[in-house]
Amino acid sequence: MTETAMQDRYPDAVSHCYGCGRLNPDGLHIKSFREGDEAVCHFQPRPYHVAIPGFVYGGLIAALVDCHAMGTAAAAMLAGQPVDAEAPRFVTASLKVDYLRPTPLGPTLELRGRVVDLSGRKAIVAVTVAVEGIVTARGE
Numbered sequence: 001m002t003e004t005a006m007q008d009r010y011p012d013a014v015s016h017c018y019g020c021g022r023l024n025p026d027g028l029h030i031k032s033f034r035e036g037d038e039a040v041c042h043f044q045p046r047p048y049h050v051a052i053p054g055f056v057y058g059g060l061i062a063a064l065v066d067c068h069a070m071g072t073a074a075a076a077m078l079a080g081q082p083v084d085a086e087a088p089r090f091v092t093a094s095l096k097v098d099y100l101r102p103t104p105l106g107p108t109l110e111l112r113g114r115v116v117d118l119s120g121r122k123a124i125v126a127v128t129v130a131v132e133g134i135v136t137a138r139g140e
Contacts, residue, residue: 005031006039006071006078006138009087019067030064032071032113034079039072040109048103056103065112065127065139066095072113073123090123103129103136116140 007020009028015023020030032039043064051057074087103109110130117124129137 004028005033005125006074006087007031007067009074009078009085009090014089017067019063020071024126028060028063028067030067030071031083032068032111034075037114039068039075040112041071041113043109045105045109047059047105051102054105056105056109058097058099061099061109061129062095062097062139064109064114065097065129068111068113069086069095069125069127069139072115072125072127073107073118076115076118076123086134093122094140098138099136100138101134104131107131 008022013022015021016023018027021027024030028043030041030043032041045056045060049057049060070090073090077088078085078114111127113127115123116126124140127139128135
């Protein structure tokens with residue numbers, strides 16, 4: 001795993017995203033770390049991230065998938081680069097999330113992303129959201 005999160009390597013000018021921008025004081029501040037051919041993110045939902053009592057709001061899951069996919073694409077583009085290299089920034093062209101089961105509120109969420117296609121400036125990234133090893137959502 002890399003020492004520095006992909007989001008911490010984005011240039012300041014593009015580090016204001018609500019989900020992953022380190023310069024957004026009210027944001028989620030997700031962190032994606034390269035781990036082999038994947039990128040991994042751990043996120044602890046807060047009590048106010050509730051949909052119905054006991055379960056995570058689906059919009060939060062979509063935001064996490066979206067921002068983690070961007071971090072995963074950046075990690076793929078940086079493969080083989082020095083650990084202090086500036087990360088390229090991507091934007092979302094399409095987002096699809098399949099909610100497989102309700103995601104419990106309380107445990108830490110683990111997101112795993114992998115690039116399934118990288119051609120030029122376009123990346124297609126597959127992301128899973130799991131709680132205690134059980135996948136609750138998939139996104140692309």
